[in-house]
Amino acid sequence: MNILMVGAGSMSESLVRGWIDSGIAPESITMTNRADRKRLSELANEHGVQIIEEESIESFDIVVLAMQPEGVLEYVKRHEWTNQLLVSVAAHITPDEIEQISGCGAVCAMPNTPVAFRTGMTGLWFGHQVAMEQKQLATELFLRVGEVVETDETTMPFLMAAAGCSPAFFYEIVGAMTPVLTEAGFEAQQARRIIAQAMKGSAELLLQDARPTDALIDDVAAPNGPTDRGVQVLRTHELKKIMRAALSESAREA
Ligand SMILES: NC(=O)C1=CN([C@@H]2O[C@H](COP(=O)(O)OP(=O)(O)OC[C@H]3O[C@@H](n4cnc5c(N)ncnc54)[C@H](OP(=O)(O)O)[C@@H]3O)[C@@H](O)[C@H]2O)C=CC1
Ligand SMILES: O=C(O)[C@@H]1CCC=N1
Known part of the structure; x- marks a missing residue:
């Protein structure tokens, strides 16, 4: 071949x-x-x-x-x-x-x-x-x-947004998280590794466990605990709306 x-x-x-x-x-x-x-x-x-x-x-x-x-x-x-x-x-x-x-x-x-x-x-x-x-x-x-x-024809643009383009979305998220860790004292590469390994493990969990994402969040977040408070910040800033807009924009033929 x-x-x-x-x-x-x-x-x-x-x-x-x-x-x-x-x-x-x-x-x-x-x-x-x-x-x-x-x-x-x-x-x-x-x-x-x-x-x-x-x-x-x-x-x-x-x-x-x-x-x-x-x-x-x-x-x-x-x-x-x-x-x-x-x-x-x-x-x-x-x-x-x-x-x-x-x-x-x-x-x-x-x-x-x-x-x-x-x-x-x-x-x-x-x-x-x-x-x-x-x-x-x-x-x-x-x-x-x-x-x-x-x-x-119908699903391809959204597959492109969610799989073809999304690595860049994930890198953008990592790029936003990294300075928080370096400011706390980690080396840049170490900070990146910490975040990437947490993402990799979470991706593996998502692939292995079919429960809804809210149930997976509940596994991590004690009421009013650190995760819960962090997730509330993401919700207050309407992350879901932002992700919907980003995916729709990527799927759109310019
Ligand atoms: N990057 C990604 O993550 C993804 C990209 N794609 C698709 O893959 C394609 C390539 O993307 P990407 O690799 O990022 O782009 P790059 O800009 O990195 O590379 C484009 C390549 O195409 C060559 N090229 C351009 N026109 C011609 C031509 N007429 N004949 C032969 N070679 C040509 C360029 O050669 P030269 O440098 O000599 O001009 C260059 O090697 C795009 O269509 C994109 O939509 C799909 C999924 C994901
Ligand atoms: O953004 C781009 O041009 C290509 C299409 C999918 C991922 N990268």
């Missing part, structure tokens, strides 16, 4: 890192981009992948379109497609648009950068021309680097 990664940015590299860690041979992955040759050489040195400046599409089974959304359809138009599986990771592109131009089956995937550590969450939206074995192939490919959920 030969994979071409078109685009060599952070999403592309995260997928490549995760796939190689999952056992895919680096030599079966080829990366290309638009202009930044230095970046391609660095990726070849770091991951052992092939790099190419002028790609022949027919040598590949899977072509991952991992450039910015505005370049995707133009790239598909510029090339001759035979029987490749096209996988676009770009926001707000539809599989039907790609299939109409290429004549091949297309999948719109929405992964997130934690795929680099095989803890990703990916939404897959299959086009009408995707054959059953191609669906299986795409699903297996993303299962190598985390969990997969099938999406469609």
